Amino acid sequence: MENLHPADETQERILTEAEILFAQKGFRGVTVREVTEAAHANLASVNYYFGSKQNLYLEVFKKRWLPRARQLNQAFDKNVAGAGSDPPGIPEVVEALARAVLEEGVMSEDERFRHHQLMSRELAEPSDAFDLVIKEAIRPMIEKMTRYFGRASLGRRTDREIALCIFSVMGMVLYFNFARPLISTVTGEPYDKGFMARVVSHIVDFSLYGLLGRKEDAPCSAP
Amino acid sequence: MENLHPADETQERILTEAEILFAQKGFRGVTVREVTEAAHANLASVNYYFGSKQNLYLEVFKKRWLPRARQLNQAFDKNVAGAGSDPPGIPEVVEALARAVLEEGVMSEDERFRHHQLMSRELAEPSDAFDLVIKEAIRPMIEKMTRYFGRASLGRRTDREIALCIFSVMGMVLYFNFARPLISTVTGEPYDKGFMARVVSHIVDFSLYGLLGRKEDAPCSAP
DNA sequence: TTGCGTTTAAAACAAATGTTTTATACAGAC
DNA sequence: GTCTGTATAAAACATTTGTTTTAAACGCAA
Numbered sequence: 001m002e003n004l005h006p007a008d009e010t011q012e013r014i015l016t017e018a019e020i021l022f023a024q025k026g027f028r029g030v031t032v033r034e035v036t037e038a039a040h041a042n043l044a045s046v047n048y049y050f051g052s053k054q055n056l057y058l059e060v061f062k063k064r065w066l067p068r069a070r071q072l073n074q075a076f077d078k079n080v081a082g083a084g085s086d087p088p089g090i091p092e093v094v095e096a097l098a099r100a101v102l103e104e105g106v107m108s109e110d111e112r113f114r115h116h117q118l119m120s121r122e123l124a125e126p127s128d129a130f131d132l133v134i135k136e137a138i139r140p141m142i143e144k145m146t147r148y149f150g151r152a153s154l155g156r157r158t159d160r161e162i163a164l165c166i167f168s169v170m171g172m173v174l175y176f177n178f179a180r181p182l183i184s185t186v187t188g189e190p191y192d193k194g195f196m197a198r199v200v201s202h203i204v205d206f207s208l209y210g211l212l213g214r215k216e217d218a219p220c221s222a223p
Numbered sequence: 224m225e226n227l228h229p230a231d232e233t234q235e236r237i238l239t240e241a242e243i244l245f246a247q248k249g250f251r252g253v254t255v256r257e258v259t260e261a262a263h264a265n266l267a268s269v270n271y272y273f274g275s276k277q278n279l280y281l282e283v284f285k286k287r288w289l290p291r292a293r294q295l296n297q298a299f300d301k302n303v304a305g306a307g308s309d310p311p312g313i314p315e316v317v318e319a320l321a322r323a324v325l326e327e328g329v330m331s332e333d334e335r336f337r338h339h340q341l342m343s344r345e346l347a348e349p350s351d352a353f354d355l356v357i358k359e360a361i362r363p364m365i366e367k368m369t370r371y372f373g374r375a376s377l378g379r380r381t382d383r384e385i386a387l388c389i390f391s392v393m394g395m396v397l398y399f400n401f402a403r404p405l406i407s408t409v410t411g412e413p414y415d416k417g418f419m420a421r422v423v424s425h426i427v428d429f430s431l432y433g434l435l436g437r438k439e440d441a442p443c444s445a446p
Numbered sequence: 447t448t449g450c451g452t453t454t455a456a457a458a459c460a461a462a463t464g465t466t467t468t469a470t471a472c473a474g475a476c
Numbered sequence: 477g478t479c480t481g482t483a484t485a486a487a488a489c490a491t492t493t494g495t496t497t498t499a500a501a502c503g504c505a506a
Binding site (some may be wrong): 025026028029090091094117120123124125126130134138139142160161163164165167168170171172174175176178179181182183185186187198199202203206207208209210211212213 | 248249251252313314317340343346347348349353357361362365383384386387388390391393394395397398399401402404405406408409410421422425426429430431432433434435436
């Protein structure tokens with residue numbers, strides 16, 4: 001009744017190659033022929049297994065993107081827990097987020113890049129997958145951070161201001177992935193592991209203290 | 224030898240509609256027929272006036288995007304000068320940038336949105352126009368800010384760190400345009416003038432002091 | 447008026463692209 | 477062995493899309 005190996009493998013190969021290509025060039029920029037050739041599958045197999053190109057795109061998000069989003073979420077939790085302080089302070093939460101999203105963790109560098117490329121595309125030009133991205137990944141992350149930040153009593157900030165702060169941190173994180181061509185061109189530096197590590201510590205520092213907040217030679221908040 | 228009105232107007236109409244559509248859907252997402260119909264021009268007119276669709280795209284950047292980029296640059300200068308302090312401090316520079324880029328200025332809300340949409344697309348997926356965007360708009364802005372920041376002696380930061388700071392500010396600014404669907408959906412707020420004004424003051428505040436830096440009840444840097 | 451250069455209009459083309467159809471191969475059930 | 481459902485392969489189809497071609501309209505100078 002069911003053929004075990006070859007069929008499933010073809011589906012998987014298609015999903016894998018489709019995600020790579022969709023991330024690189026967006027839905028419209030990718031042809032079905034491109035996908036099937038990359039997956040060493042027949043042209044008709046996309047419609048055979050997924051019904052349509054549009055549905056293949058959605059399936060990439062459901063089968064590939066979502067699980068990774070959950071991994072990132074777990075990594076975030078683990079980073080927060082691993083920071084030691086309970087309840088965690090703002091610095092711990094921000095660093096946990098930046099490291100979960102930017103640093104080498106459960107997934108490879110390439111995988112992480114693709115993950116954020118796909119997300120960025122949906123944020124800029126929402127399609128079928130937008131609701132899924134918001135509901136399953138972004139909103140949970142935002143709510144979690146809001147809880148942490150609320151507990152830590154962020155000055156006199158209102159909930160509304162806290163939301164803007166969270167967007168700002170996420171914005172920087174996404175931007176350092178999103179605008180790689182720009183950053184590489186302008187700085188002349190390759191986007192390697194070392195650079196990424198510096199970016200992480202920069203984002204944490206900038207998010208916490210901004211341009212002026214911390215004076216290393218004259219600390220203010222800590223006694 | 225030259226027909227004055229109708230021809231030029233057709234070219235202009237095509238450029239206008241092409242920019243709107245390219246900003247909305249990207250180069251690949253727009254068809255020549257769409258552009259010419261929106262511009263009330265004949266299908267062949269794009270190739271007649273611009274040679275090809277690709278060249279029309281480039282021409283949109285040269286004829287429309289670049290002049291606006293220069294306007295933004297001038298608005299930035301004017302904002303810095305108008306801040307009063309000479310040499311300007313970091314807060315003045317950051318606010319001047321945020322206001323030039325985000326607030327109602329020389330161009331309309333829609334125009335500004337399109338401008339950043341086009342730029343974001345080039346940053347994420349560089350094409351012919353990428354070099355032009357970098358050379359004529361982004362790099363000058365970055366160099367200008369580097370000079371300002373250098374003069375103001377930003378703590379003990381190296382040039383490299385200053386570059387990351389500038390990218391962070393630009394990242395937030397771009398992100399608050401780029402991810403409008405997300406932000407509107409999550410906050411439930413419309414993207415109107417009032418919201419924009421709050422975003423500007425948030426970005427300035429966040430860029431300067433981050434999440435923890437400034438304690439309003441116990442100012443640190445100012446005596 | 448006649449001729450010329452420019453612009454617009456309409457049709458035609460060739461290539462690309464998502465989808466469907468048809469045929470073949472194969473594995474397991476009866 | 478035969479039949480049946482599934483997977484692959486190849487061809488065909490109907491649109492879409494960038495570009496080119498051809499024809500007509502218009503303004504203007506000689």
